[in-house]
Amino acid sequence: MGPLIRNFFIALRQIFVGGRSYYLWVGFLSFFVLLGLSAYVDQLNRGLITTAMRDQVSWGLYISNFTFLVGVAAAAVLLVVPAYLYNFKPIKEIVLFGELLAITAISMCVLFIMIDMGQPMRVWHILPFIGAMHFPASLLAWDVVVLNGYLAINTIIAFYVLYRLSIGREYSMAVIGPLIILSIPWAVSIHTVTAFLYNGLSARPFWNASILAPRFLASAFCSGPAIMLILFQIIRKKSDVEIDNRAIFKIAELIAYAMGINLFLLGAEVFKEFYSGSIHSYPMTYLYFGLHGKSSLVPWMWAATIMNITAFFLFLFPKTRENFTTLNIGCLFIIMGVYIEKGMGLIVPGFVPDTLGEIYEYSPTNAEIIITIGIWAAGALLYTFLLKFAIPIYTGKLRFETKDSRGIKPQPT
Amino acid sequence: MKKFTRTKEGIQLDRRNFLKGAALGLAGAALPLNKADASFWEAFFQKHFQEMNEDEIRDVIKRLEREYGEKYKKAIKVGNEKAMPGVLFGYGLDLSRCIGCRRCEYACVEENNQSKDPQIHWITVLRFKKGEKWIDLEESEKYYNPELVPEPDYFYMPIQCQQCENPPCVKACPTQATWKEPDGIVVIDYNWCIGCRYCMAACPYGARHFNWTEPKRAPEEINPATHYLGNRPRYKGVVEKCTFCIQRTRNGRYPACVEACPVGARKFGNLLDPESEIRYAIEHKRVFRLKEDLNTYPKFYYFFAYGV
Numbered sequence: 159m160g161p162l163i164r165n166f167f168i169a170l171r172q173i174f175v176g177g178r179s180y181y182l183w184v185g186f187l188s189f190f191v192l193l194g195l196s197a198y199v200d201q202l203n204r205g206l207i208t209t210a211m212r213d214q215v216s217w218g219l220y221i222s223n224f225t226f227l228v229g230v231a232a233a234a235v236l237l238v239v240p241a242y243l244y245n246f247k248p249i250k251e252i253v254l255f256g257e258l259l260a261i262t263a264i265s266m267c268v269l270f271i272m273i274d275m276g277q278p279m280r281v282w283h284i285l286p287f288i289g290a291m292h293f294p295a296s297l298l299a300w301d302v303v304v305l306n307g308y309l310a311i312n313t314i315i316a317f318y319v320l321y322r323l324s325i326g327r328e329y330s331m332a333v334i335g336p337l338i339i340l341s342i343p344w345a346v347s348i349h350t351v352t353a354f355l356y357n358g359l360s361a362r363p364f365w366n367a368s369i370l371a372p373r374f375l376a377s378a379f380c381s382g383p384a385i386m387l388i389l390f391q392i393i394r395k396k397s398d399v400e401i402d403n404r405a406i407f408k409i410a411e412l413i414a415y416a417m418g419i420n421l422f423l424l425g426a427e428v429f430k431e432f433y434s435g436s437i438h439s440y441p442m443t444y445l446y447f448g449l450h451g452k453s454s455l456v457p458w459m460w461a462a463t464i465m466n467i468t469a470f471f472l473f474l475f476p477k478t479r480e481n482f483t484t485l486n487i488g489c490l491f492i493i494m495g496v497y498i499e500k501g502m503g504l505i506v507p508g509f510v511p512d513t514l515g516e517i518y519e520y521s522p523t524n525a526e527i528i529i530t531i532g533i534w535a536a537g538a539l540l541y542t543f544l545l546k547f548a549i550p551i552y553t554g555k556l557r558f559e560t561k562d563s564r565g566i567k568p569q570p571t
Numbered sequence: 572m573k574k575f576t577r578t579k580e581g582i583q584l585d586r587r588n589f590l591k592g593a594a595l596g597l598a599g600a601a602l603p604l605n606k607a608d609a610s611f612w613e614a615f616f617q618k619h620f621q622e623m624n625e626d627e628i629r630d631v632i633k634r635l636e637r638e639y640g641e642k643y644k645k646a647i648k649v650g651n652e653k654a655m656p657g658v659l660f661g662y663g664l665d666l667s668r669c670i671g672c673r674r675c676e677y678a679c680v681e682e683n684n685q686s687k688d689p690q691i692h693w694i695t696v697l698r699f700k701k702g703e704k705w706i707d708l709e710e711s712e713k714y715y716n717p718e719l720v721p722e723p724d725y726f727y728m729p730i731q732c733q734q735c736e737n738p739p740c741v742k743a744c745p746t747q748a749t750w751k752e753p754d755g756i757v758v759i760d761y762n763w764c765i766g767c768r769y770c771m772a773a774c775p776y777g778a779r780h781f782n783w784t785e786p787k788r789a790p791e792e793i794n795p796a797t798h799y800l801g802n803r804p805r806y807k808g809v810v811e812k813c814t815f816c817i818q819r820t821r822n823g824r825y826p827a828c829v830e831a832c833p834v835g836a837r838k839f840g841n842l843l844d845p846e847s848e849i850r851y852a853i854e855h856k857r858v859f860r861l862k863e864d865l866n867t868y869p870k871f872y873y874f875f876a877y878g879v
Contacts, residue, residue: 205784205807206766207689213780216771276766276781276808279615283746283765290619290747290763298745298769360865361739361775437707514695514730514777515708 165324165558172556173546187539194532197525198273206276208525214518215509217274219526222501223533224270226381227263228352229374229500231308233382234260235345236412242338248405254552255393256386257316258544260345263382264309266537273529297355304348311341316548324551324558349374362508364441367430373423374500379416380469381496383409384489391482393545398553407480413492414473421470424463441507444517452519455506458498465495610634619747620760620799631762632799639804643790650798652821654754660815660870661755662826663838663852664729667875670834671696671720671727678831679731682816683802684794686786693813694731694828695777701726731828732757732778732813733861733869743773749810755842755870756815758800766808775862776869779812815839842870852876 176184201208211218237256240246272278283289284302293299315337322329353371360366387406394401431439443449445459472478472488479485511517522530550556613634618627632649639647676694685691697711701724704710711728721727738757741749748763749770771779785807797803798818805811816826820839829837840847849872852858856874 205782207784209783212783213771213777216768216781271767274767276768276810277764277806280746280763280765283619283748283763290622292745292747295742296745296769298743298767302745355769356772359739359743359773361773437709440709508772511709512777513708513775514697514713515711516713516777 161558162321168558169320169324169547169551169556172550173543176546184539184542187535187542190535191532191539194529194535197528197532201273201525201529202278206274208523210520210523210526212518212520214512214516215506215520217505217509218520219502219522219530220270220274222505223530224267224274225352225504226497226501227267227270228305228349229378229496230382230385231260231263231267232345232349232375232378233386234312235342236379236383236409236416237386238338238341238345240408242335246408248402249408252390252399252401252405254316254319254548255389255545257312258548259382259386259389259541260312261309261316262537262541262544264305264312265540266533267305268309269533269536270530273533297351297358300351301348301355304344304351308341308344308348311337311344315341320548320551323554324556326554326557346375349378356504356508359508361513363438364507365504367427369423369427373420373427376416376420376423377496377500380413380420380466380492381500383413383416384469384492384496387413387489388486388493389541391486393549397545397549398555399549403480406485407476410473410479410485410488411476413488414470414479417466417470417473417492421466440511444510445503445507449511450517452510452517454519454521455503459503462495462498462503465491466499469495610638614762617762619763621747621750628799635799635803643793643804645790645793645795647793647795647797647803649803650796650818652798652818654752654756655821656753657841657843659755659842660734660820661840661842661849661853662734662815662871663849663858664871664873665836665838665852665876666726666728666873667877668834668836669696669727669729670836671698671715671722671725672833674831674833675729675828675837678827679813681792682794682819682827683813684788684797684804685780685811686782686788686805687792688787689783691780691782691786691811693778693780693811694729696727696729698722698725698727700724728873729828730776730778730861731871732815733776733867733871734813734815736868736870737866739773739775739865739867740770740779743769745769752800752817754821756800756817756820757812758814758817759810759812760800761803761805761809761811764809766810768810770810775865775867779810781810782807 197208209218209220234256237249237253241250241253272281275281284291284299286293291299291302293303315334318334319329350371353374356362356365357367357370387409390401390406393399428442431442440449444452445455447453448456469488469491472484472491479488506520509518509520617631620628623631628651632651635649636647639649673694673696676692676696679685679694680687680690680692683693685693695713697708697713698715699705699711705728715725734755734757736751736755738751741751741757745767746763746765748765749757749759751757766781768781771781782805786805788804793804794802796818798814798821801814801817816824816828820826825839826837829839838848838852840849842849842853844850852874853872856876858872858874860869860872
């Protein structure tokens, strides 16, 4: 264990090694982290009144970001399935970066939950044994279990693979295979449970629809991989990591299918709400057309819909998904489209109109936006550090000697 | 060990130690560690209300009374009256009488120590236009403000916590900070609530309210007769709600809203007592409960004593 820990710290030191542009990048992110932190200190002192949330709309930008990021984290599994189960080589080589993204996304989820709490010091009340976790009745308790479990699974897989690589070994499927198999339903579970969190509330007709969880999964399998496609291109440009174009195009193809399903489910939802036209269609009317003259989300929702449809076609045709210009436009459209749709477009209409019929138009305050940017910067910083830590091991630049790696006879060729 | 030589690593170690010191300093500044703040740690480690024994509850109440006393410069009693056996509280509201004067709403604020800035009201009175649809609440007006009530073309419907027998908020709470007492009142432990507001999303009646900032109320406006699970002063970042005036009703009194109503539209009593006024109303009037389709089984009955 001793050398393992020592080697860990040697690898960790890599995060301080970098050129001018690296330090500029880290400095840039740190600036926004500190800005967000200062806004958060003010929120801690004055309370959540610094946000635009009120009793009518009691969740806002923070929970929207949380929801979106659960999807990003769940999408790591999209890489795991072909990589480990079907042994699709080009993706297998890069699945590690997907898992690191999952770790980052879950960490950001935890941060978004923490800053949304009125009494963050009391967070231990939600833990089992030392607190009073309301399991299995409360879906929020389920979410705590599945999110932390997912974080643990991905951390173990990623760091075990890195450890084996660092001593020049293939990882053993006997050790990690069961965990990988487990991670697949688990990834589905984090997004399903998060969907059920909203879905289970009969007070909110907009969420209380069976289509919610399937749509969650479909959109997550668009946004998460779209982020990864952008990251892969940056990683292979900025480091020695080689990422096969075939992997990128394969993921783009999978995105097209996921977006197709997502759009179909949206259509099913739109039909049900507007054709039957009961009072439960008000939230969706508010989203796409406005209600009683209140329409702040309308332009965003139409923008999201147009971006998602455009991206679907860009990814559907091999010609456009294998052209990096159109591929990247498609990725950006999906990230923005799903961010709107599975963020504010999902959370706010749950509360509009509120349970007593009031329409309170929520629009986040500067403080909320600054804190949100701060957490995104913290996430980017964490992912940067994780990559700094992992890439030298991954490319073989950093290797450690172990007792049994010394004096091994070279294999005859 | 070359730890302290002036190698590159040595300098890094120094920097690391510096960072460690800085972090400790920050933590020290943020967390109160001296004796005067001992009650901070007592509050921090306070157990769940239902898991404390009588002695522990007594100690907690003593601490709370001391804290409130220091804050408001007056003696505040924090009661802990238990539910009476054989009692299940129920509420009746006669919509044919209600004139929409909001007396109940403000009597509630006076009694229950809600924040006055920003204002928190546990009762919401909705106004509906006669002849329009109303049960979906979509056409209601919460901020009506005429010269005089009642207005001829409108009728009114006060809504507060419905004290559901099957409360969605209790099911939702991830920390069991809210629960249903044996006498049917849904209560919150303000010292256990983490302020996640999941209960507010779960409540179909808009009955739960959040302290978005430190509740403000002048000391002379504080009602000193309080209950731990009821109207004791709340904190920033916790949820609060109507408790049928638990501090009054467990001592045999009416809720403040019942007493304040100038037209006698509000009825209150023990659902288990066949002789009670509330039972009479349920058995002899046409009662309904709000959003019955959600199967929350409110113990809050709306009825029409005579034609509108």
